[in-house]
Amino acid sequence: xxxxxxxxxxxxxxxxxxxxxxxxxxxxxxxxxxxxxxxxxxxxxxxxxxxxxxxxxxxxxxxxxxxxxxxxxxxxxxxxxxxxxxxxxxxxxxxxxxxxxxxxxxxxxxxxxxxxxxxxxxxxxxxxxxxxxxxxxxxxxxxxxxxxxxxxxxxxxxxxxxxxxxxxxxxxxxxxxxxxxxxxxxxxxxxxxxxxxxxxxxxxxxxxxxxxxxxxxxxxxxxxxxxxxxxxxxxxxxxxxxxxxxxxxxxxxxxxxxxxxxxxxxxxxxxxxxxxxxxxxxxxxxxxxxxxxxxxxxxxxxxxxxxxxxxxxxxxxxxxxxxxxxxxxxxxxxxxxxxxxxxxxxxxxxxxxxxxxxxxxxxxxxxxxxxxxxxxxxxxxxxxxxxxxxxxxxxxxxxxxxxxxxxxxxxxxxxxxxxxxxxxxxxxxxxxxxxxxxxxxxxxxxxxxxxxxxxxxxxxxxxxxxxxxxxxxxxxxxxxxxxxxxxxxxxxxxxxxxxxxxxxxxxxxxxxxxxxxxxxxxxxxxxxxxxxxxxxxxxxxxxxxxxxxxxxxxxxxxxxxxxxxxxxx
Amino acid sequence: xxxxxxxxxxxxxxxxxxxxxxxxxxxxxxxxxxxxxxxxxxxxxxxxxxxxxxxxxxxxxxxxxxxxxxxxxxxxxxxxxxxxxxxxxxxxxxxxxxxxxxxxxxxxxxxxxxxxxxxxxxxxxxxxxxxxxxxxxxxxxxxxxxxxxxxxxxxxxxxxxxxxxxxxxxxxxxxxxxxxxxxxxxxxxxxxxxxxxxxxxxxxxxxxxxxxxxxxxxxxxxxxxxxxxxxxxxxxxxxxxxxxxxxxxxxxxxxxxxxxxxxxxxxxxxxxxxxxxxxxxxxxxxxxxxxxxxxxxxxxxxxxxxxxxxxxxxxxxxxxxxxxxxxxxxxxxxxxxxxxxxxxx
Numbered sequence: 001x002x003x004x005x006x007x008x009x010x011x012x013x014x015x016x017x018x019x020x021x022x023x024x025x026x027x028x029x030x031x032x033x034x035x036x037x038x039x040x041x042x043x044x045x046x047x048x049x050x051x052x053x054x055x056x057x058x059x060x061x062x063x064x065x066x067x068x069x070x071x072x073x074x075x076x077x078x079x080x081x082x083x084x085x086x087x088x089x090x091x092x093x094x095x096x097x098x099x100x101x102x103x104x105x106x107x108x109x110x111x112x113x114x115x116x117x118x119x120x121x122x123x124x125x126x127x128x129x130x131x132x133x134x135x136x137x138x139x140x141x142x143x144x145x146x147x148x149x150x151x152x153x154x155x156x157x158x159x160x161x162x163x164x165x166x167x168x169x170x171x172x173x174x175x176x177x178x179x180x181x182x183x184x185x186x187x188x189x190x191x192x193x194x195x196x197x198x199x200x201x202x203x204x205x206x207x208x209x210x211x212x213x214x215x216x217x218x219x220x221x222x223x224x225x226x227x228x229x230x231x232x233x234x235x236x237x238x239x240x241x242x243x244x245x246x247x248x249x250x251x252x253x254x255x256x257x258x259x260x261x262x263x264x265x266x267x268x269x270x271x272x273x274x275x276x277x278x279x280x281x282x283x284x285x286x287x288x289x290x291x292x293x294x295x296x297x298x299x300x301x302x303x304x305x306x307x308x309x310x311x312x313x314x315x316x317x318x319x320x321x322x323x324x325x326x327x328x329x330x331x332x333x334x335x336x337x338x339x340x341x342x343x344x345x346x347x348x349x350x351x352x353x354x355x356x357x358x359x360x361x362x363x364x365x366x367x368x369x370x371x372x373x374x375x376x377x378x379x380x381x382x383x384x385x386x387x388x389x390x391x392x393x394x395x396x397x398x399x400x401x402x403x404x405x406x407x408x409x410x411x412x413x414x415x416x417x418x419x420x421x422x423x424x425x426x427x428x429x430x431x432x433x434x435x436x437x438x439x440x441x442x443x444x445x446x447x448x449x450x451x452x453x454x455x456x457x458x459x460x461x462x463x464x465x466x467x468x469x470x471x472x473x474x475x476x477x478x479x480x481x482x483x484x485x486x487x488x489x490x491x492x493x494x495x496x497x498x499x500x501x502x503x504x505x506x507x508x509x510x511x512x513x514x515x516x517x518x519x520x521x522x523x524x525x526x527x528x529x530x531x532x533x534x535x536x537x538x539x540x541x542x543x544x545x546x547x548x549x550x551x552x553x554x555x556x557x558x559x560x561x562x563x564x565x566x567x568x569x
Numbered sequence: 570x571x572x573x574x575x576x577x578x579x580x581x582x583x584x585x586x587x588x589x590x591x592x593x594x595x596x597x598x599x600x601x602x603x604x605x606x607x608x609x610x611x612x613x614x615x616x617x618x619x620x621x622x623x624x625x626x627x628x629x630x631x632x633x634x635x636x637x638x639x640x641x642x643x644x645x646x647x648x649x650x651x652x653x654x655x656x657x658x659x660x661x662x663x664x665x666x667x668x669x670x671x672x673x674x675x676x677x678x679x680x681x682x683x684x685x686x687x688x689x690x691x692x693x694x695x696x697x698x699x700x701x702x703x704x705x706x707x708x709x710x711x712x713x714x715x716x717x718x719x720x721x722x723x724x725x726x727x728x729x730x731x732x733x734x735x736x737x738x739x740x741x742x743x744x745x746x747x748x749x750x751x752x753x754x755x756x757x758x759x760x761x762x763x764x765x766x767x768x769x770x771x772x773x774x775x776x777x778x779x780x781x782x783x784x785x786x787x788x789x790x791x792x793x794x795x796x797x798x799x800x801x802x803x804x805x806x807x808x809x810x811x812x813x814x815x816x817x818x819x820x821x822x823x824x825x826x827x828x829x830x831x832x833x834x835x836x837x838x839x840x841x842x843x844x845x846x847x848x849x850x851x852x853x854x855x856x857x858x859x860x861x862x863x864x865x866x867x868x869x870x871x872x873x874x875x876x877x878x879x880x881x882x883x884x885x886x887x888x889x890x891x892x893x894x895x896x897x898x899x900x901x902x903x904x905x906x907x908x909x910x911x912x913x914x
Binding site for chain 1: 755760766767773774775776
C-alpha cells in the first residue's frame with residue numbers, strides 16, 4: 001500500500017536519512033522506532049509531505065507521492081496527527097471534526113452563510129458522520145466541549161478522531177503517546193486496534209514509547225543514524241542485540257574503583273539539590289509528576305530514560321525556565337521553587353539547555369565575557385582555555401561557525417567560568433560524533449575533580465552510567481528506577497525494560513490476526529495474482545516477503561509457486 | 570438550528586425596532602451621531618470578522634472605509650450616479666483593496682502583519698487621501714460635496730433626511746450582522762476559526778489557506794467599505810480626516826475593548842466611538858458644585874487607553890464577552906432553580 005524506496009534526505013551537510021526503504025501493507029499497523037536523532041521524524045515528514053526527499057520515491061496505492069503537496073496527500077487518503085496537539089482549542093470537539101469533512105465535500109462560503117438548502121443538507125450529513133466517529137471513539141460526552149478544555153489524553157483521542165474524519169486509508173500517528181501516563185497509553189493501544197477494525201485504516205506509528213509500539217504494531221522498523229537498522233515483528237525486535245545496542249550504547253565492562261569509593265564517602269552528606277514531588281508541564285499537558293531526586297555536592301548524577309519521559313522538563317522546572325505546578329526544589333539549603341531563572345543561576349546552578357543555548361553571532365571570547373554579567377565581576381578566562389585549548393585558537397571566531405563539539409565546549413566553558421556549584425547538562429552528546437562525546441565525558445570527570453556537581457540528561461546510557469555516581473531512570477513522566485550507577489549498569493535488563501517495555505504481553509493480538517490471515521489465504525485466484533497481491537492480508541503478505549527475502553527470490557514468484565502447491569492439493 | 574435562526578432573526582428585528590426609535594426625539598447633532606455610530610459599527614464589525622473569526626491583525630480598517638467613502642462620493646458628485654450604485658462601487662473597491670492587503674498576510678503574521686497594515690494606512694492617509702496626485706479620486710483638499718443624492722430615484726437631501734440615511738444604514742447593519750452571526754456557525758465560519766486556532770493543522774486538514782485568508786480580508790474590507798460608502802450621504806461631504814491613521818488604531822482598540830469575537834460588540838463600540846466624544850464636547854465643560862471643569866475631546870482618547878488596560882485585566886473577552894458570560898450563567902442558574910421547583914411540585 002505504501003512503498004518507500006531509497007529515500008535520502010539531507011539538511012545542510014547532515015544526512016538525516018540515508019537510502020531508507022519501507023513497506024506498509026493494507027490493514028497493518030507499522031511501528032517506526034529508533035533513538036533520538038535517528039531520522040524517524042524526517043522519514044515521517046517526508047511521507048506526510050512536510051519534507052522533500054533528495055532522492056528516492058514514495059508510492060501510495062500506486063501513485064507517486066514524492067512531490068505531492070500536503071492537500072493532495074490528504075485527498076489520496078493520507079491523514080496525520082501531530083506530536084504537540086494541534087487541535088483548534090476554541091472550537092467544540094464536533095466542530096473540530098467537521099472542518100476536515102467540509103474540506104472533502106467542496107462547500108461554498110456564501111451558501112453556508114445564507115443557510116441555503118444544499119449547505120443545510122451537507123451540514124446535517126457531516127454532523128451525523130462526526131457523531132458516528134465520536135461514538136466509536138467513546139467521545140460522545142465531549143461533543144460540545146471546546147477542545148482546548150479537555151485533558152491531554154482525551155485531546156489525543158480527538159486528534160485521532162479528526163484525522164479519521166478525512167476518511168483516510170493511511171493514518172500517520174506522530175508520537176501519540178507523548179505526555180500520556182502508563183494507563184492512558186494502554187487505553188490508547190486498545191483504541192488503535194478498535195480504530196483499525198472499525199474504519200479499515202492502516203497506520204504508521206512513530207513513538208518513543210516502546211510499551212505502545214510493542215503492543216500495537218504488527219511489524220516494526222528500527223532506524224539508527226538515518227539508516228535502517230533492523231525490521232521484524234515486535235517480539236524479534238525486542239531481543240535484537242543490535243537494537244539494544246542502538247538504544248543503550250555499547251556495553252562496557254570497566255569499573256573504576258576510585259569512583260565507587262568517592263561515591264560511598266559522599267552518601268551521608270546533605271544534598272546540594274533536593275527535588276520533592278515535582279510536577280510541571282506545558283499548557284494542557286502535564287509532562288512530569290511526582291519527581292523526587294537529589295544531587296550531593298560534587299556528585300555526578302545521570303537522568304536516563306526514553307524520550308518524552310520528562311527528563312528535559314524536569315531540568316527546566318528545576319532551573320526556573322518553566323514554572324513547577326506542584327512540589328518543591330531546594331538548592332544549597334534555599335527553597336528556590338518557582339524563582340526566576342536568573343536568580344537561580346546567581347546561586348550557582350547553571351543549566352546548559354538542549355541545543356546548548358549559545359548566541360551564534362557572538363565570538364567565543366565575547367560569549368565567555370558575558371559570564372561577567374552573572375558573576376558580577378570581570379572574568380578571568382584562563383581556566384576555560386586551559387580546559388579547552390582548542391577554544392583559545394578559535395577565540396575570535398563566531399560561535400555559530402564552530403563545529404557542534406566545539407560549541408558544546410563553549411557552553412561548558414561558559415558554565416565553568418561562572419564558578420557554579422551544580423551544572424545541569426541536557427543532551428550534551430546530541431548530534432556529536434562518538435570521539436567528541438568521549439572527550440566531553442572526560443571534561444565531566446574534571447568537573448567532578450573540581451568539586452562541581454553535575455546533573456546529566458543523556459541518551460548514551462552506557463557512557464552516562466560510566467561517568468555518573470548515581471542515576472535516575474525516567475518512565476512516563478516520573479522516576480521509575482534509581483540507584484548507584486554501577487548497579488544499574490550491571491543490571492542491563494532492568495534499564496532496557498524501561499526503554500523497550502519488556503513487561504508487555506502481546507501474544508493474544510497476534511494470534512487473532514494470524515487466524516484471520518489463514519482463513520483468507522486459501523481463496524486466492526492465481527489468475528488475479530497481481531491485483532490480489534495488494535488485497536492480501538498484511539500478515540500473509542509480510543510472511544511471504546520475509547520468506548522471499550530469506551530465499552533471495554522475488555515475492556511474486558514465491559507466491560505463484562505456493563499457490564500452485566495449493567492447486568495440486 | 571432552525572429555532573436558533575428564528576431566535577436570531579427575532580432578536581435582530583427587535584434590536585432594529587428599538588434602535589430605529591432612539592434618535593427620534595434628539596436634535597440634528599445627535600441624529601448625525603447616531604448615523605455615524607452605525608458607520609463606525611461597520612468598521613468594528615469588519616474587525617470582528619478579520620480578527621475575531623480568522624485571527625488576522627489589521628490596522629488599516631479605516632482606510633477601507635475611506636476608500637468606500639471616496640468611491641461613493643466621486644461617483645455621486647461627478648457621475649451623478651444613483652446612491653445605491655455608488656455604494657455598490659464603494660464596497661467593490663474596498664473588497665479589491667482588501668484582497669490586495671491580504672496578499673502579504675499569506676506569508677506574515679502577528680507583529681509584522683500589524684506593521685504592514687499600519688504602513689498601508691499611513692500611505693493612504695498621507696499620500697492618497699491628502700495628495701494632489703489623486704485629486705480625481707479625492708476631489709482635492711476640500712473633498713467631495715454631496716448635498717443631494719438620489720436613492721432609488723428619490724431625491725434625498727442629507728441635511729433634511731438624516732433619519733432616512735440612518736434607517737437605511739441601520740437596516741443594512743442588521744442584515745450584515747445577522748449574516749455574520751450565521752457565518753460563525755457555518756462551514757465557512759468553522760474553516761475561518763480553524764485558521765485562527767492553528768494554521769498548520771488547518772492546512773493539513775484540507776483548508777485552502779490562500780483562498781480563505783484572501784476571502785477574509787476581502788469580506789472584511791467590504792464590510793468596512795459599506796459603512797464608509799454612506800459617509801458622504803450622512804455628512805454631506807468627504808474629507809480625509811475621519812479616515813486617517815488614528816481612526817484605524819481606534820477601531821482596533823475599541824474592537825478589543827468591546828469584545829472582538831462578538832458581533833453585538835461592534836454595535837456597542839460604534840455608539841461608544843460616535844456618541845461619547847460628542848457628549849464630551851457638548852457637556853464636558855461647565856461648573857460642578859461651583860468648581861469649573863473642562864473635559865475636552867482629548868480625554869476621550871485617554872479614557873479609551875485606560876479602559877483598554879482595565880478591560881485586558883478584568884474582562885479578557887471584552888465588554889460584550891463579559892455580558893454574554895454573565896447572561897449565560899444567569900440563564901443556566903435560573904434553569905436549575907426552575908427544575909428544582911418542578912421536582913418539589
